[in-house]
Amino acid sequence: MRDFLPADKARRERVLAVIRDRYRAHGFDEIETPVMEEHARLHAGIGGDNEKLAYNVLRRGLDAAAISAAADDPALLTDLGLRYDLTVPLARFYATNRGQLPAVFRSIQIAPVWRAERPQKGRYRQFVQCDIDIIGDASARAESELIVATLDTLDALDLAGGSVRINDRxxxxxxxxxxxxxxxxxxxxxxxxxxxxxxxxxxxxxxxxxxxxxxxxxxxxxxxxxxxxxxxxxxxxxxxxxxxxxxxxxxxxxxxxxxxxxxxxxxxxxxxxxxxxxLVFDPFLVRGMGYYTGTIFELAHPSVDYSLGGGGRYDGMIGRFLGQDVPAVGFSIGFERLVDLVDAVDADGATAIVLVHDRDVPDSELLAHKSGLVAAGSRVRLEHRTKNLKALLERAAADGYTSFATVTAGAAVGSLELKPLA
Structure with missing residues (x-):
């Protein structure tokens, strides 16, 4: 699990914004599900090896005697767990809310998941998944929509040349x-x-x-x-x-x-x-999740020798919660691996300005300058002038700011001279 500094966080959010934009352009709608699901649902034998990596949540109110008595049966100790993927929560979500959803439901889920595994390059104990799923369509059109939307997203991130390995369980x-x-x-x-x-x-x-x-x-x-x-x-x-x-x-x-x-x-x-x-047909593509029932696929890119995501058809999962089978298929982008390949994503277009001021500039004047620039569509940060002005400006540039201005006491609002940070 990691912390992200402002520049890293901004970069991640810009990449996520591109992913959301492309997914929505292809007709998918975003939902949100809780970070925890019932223990029994997460350990229903459909999550493959990921079930062994789930973080379980101790039942509330257990005393030492109860914990000792349940030592031989971990299921008695926990009733909830952190989600290890977004597919199991989606199946529960659909079963719960089916009456309010269209006959063919196209969903977006972009959220963190947790797995208690040994961290390695591009794989963490908390990581973001970007899922699109189509529920209610058993035809090949559903897989096709997912693949096209995913490849379009790679193109939008300047990662053209992606391909999809495909097979069928x-x-x-x-x-x-x-x-x-x-x-x-x-x-x-x-x-x-x-x-x-x-x-x-x-x-x-x-x-x-x-x-x-x-x-x-x-x-x-x-x-x-x-x-x-x-x-x-x-x-x-x-x-x-x-x-x-x-x-x-x-x-x-x-x-x-x-x-x-x-x-x-x-x-x-x-x-x-x-x-x-x-597309590349691979008759020995397996994918380890136990819930796949048909088509399976993985996203490949020539710049790396590992997959950037994958998915498949899981027609039998929703029936476990709903009592009747509903066709479903999904494609998940591994965001942590993908974001490392994206060199840069353009900012939102707003001018980002640092206002460098001395101590004698009244707060009222500083806030007036800042508010005027913000109202004009700029992003603005106030910074007190330091002895090492060069270091201050370099840090601001690293945080995504593009220009700066020096503020002196008594300067009229709108009169500041903006200079590029580059």
Whole structure:
């Protein structure tokens, strides 16, 4: 968890303003949910490994005897927890407020979440997520809208060139079944498959054998991973998708993925220099959240070797709270990783002025000067003159101020001479 100095905070808010602006331009509406949810909801078996990282809140009013008695059952000690993502709270929000929402609801959530994990570069115990979700639309149009809005946001942040790796959990399930893995061993198999980029086919096969996975299934899977393939390039579409899958892949799922590509291509046709659909089919993209039921995706950018966000379809989650299934899909930008890539974002256009004054300038005159400039649309800070004026002005420039003026006693309002800080 971190503190942010004024310049860092201002930079973060400017990036967030761009993200909000682009999301709203694509028809999404912002909501807000509490930072805490019920313990049982956060630990319902749908949050994957993140459930283990949740910060739990001790029940109120427990005395030492009650705490000791509940030592063997942590669930008796806590009834609330800090949210570890924004998707579980959104599902609860929708179930609670469905009657006041449109049939197809497009939401924005931009807020901090908490996970008790080991901090590392770009990953913290408190961090901001920027989510857009579409609830109530089972068609490929929903995924397409999310992808287009996300790529548009990257473009607006001068991070053009982003792409989306895409897969479908139904394809993964079908492949594992075709290779001969039993349903009860699939969770462990998926954990290993998720390491394919790091340890390669031989490493995946070795780890699966170490796990005790079905030997014939591992052999079939290894043979598929090491099969000879032509280097012929195919743009994203049915031909590319089927090239990376075993024969007889489910037609319905392939058609859904193809439909996403066609819609994204149509929407992105006006982007300068775009030759191909910015989608890459990855049959071994896994994503670890337990609630994904269909399409899954991750946001990539050529400047980094890690994802900048991801998401997928979670059609079964809302039904747990509502009693009936409602289709839902979401895309989350990892703000902490994204903001580190943004060199600079233009300020809001207002002139930012530092008024440097001596002690003998009356407060009434200082506030009159300041109020006049503020009324004209400027951002204004009062600073008492110090011996080291250069250091004072350098700090002001670092805080985003662009000009300064010296205020002397008796100066008429509107007569100050503004000088650039650069």
């Amino acid at each position: 139904r394809v993964l399930d079908w492949m594992l079944d075709a290779f001969g893995f039993s349903p009860d061993e699939r969770p462990g198999v998926l954990i290993t498959i998720d390491k394919l980029d790091k340890i390669g086919p031989a490493g995946v096969a070795a780890e699966l054998r170490d796990r005790g996975a079905t030997a014939s299934a591992v052999d079939a899977f290894e043979q598929f991973l090491t099969r000879p393939m032509t280097m012929e390039y195919h743009p994203y579409g049915e031909r590319q998708i089927r090239k990376f899958l075993p024969a007889d892949a489910p037609t319905e799922v392939v058609a859904h993925l193809v439909g996403i590509g066609e819609a994204v291509a149509a929407a992105r046709a006006g982007v300068d220099g775009l030759a191909d659909i910015p």
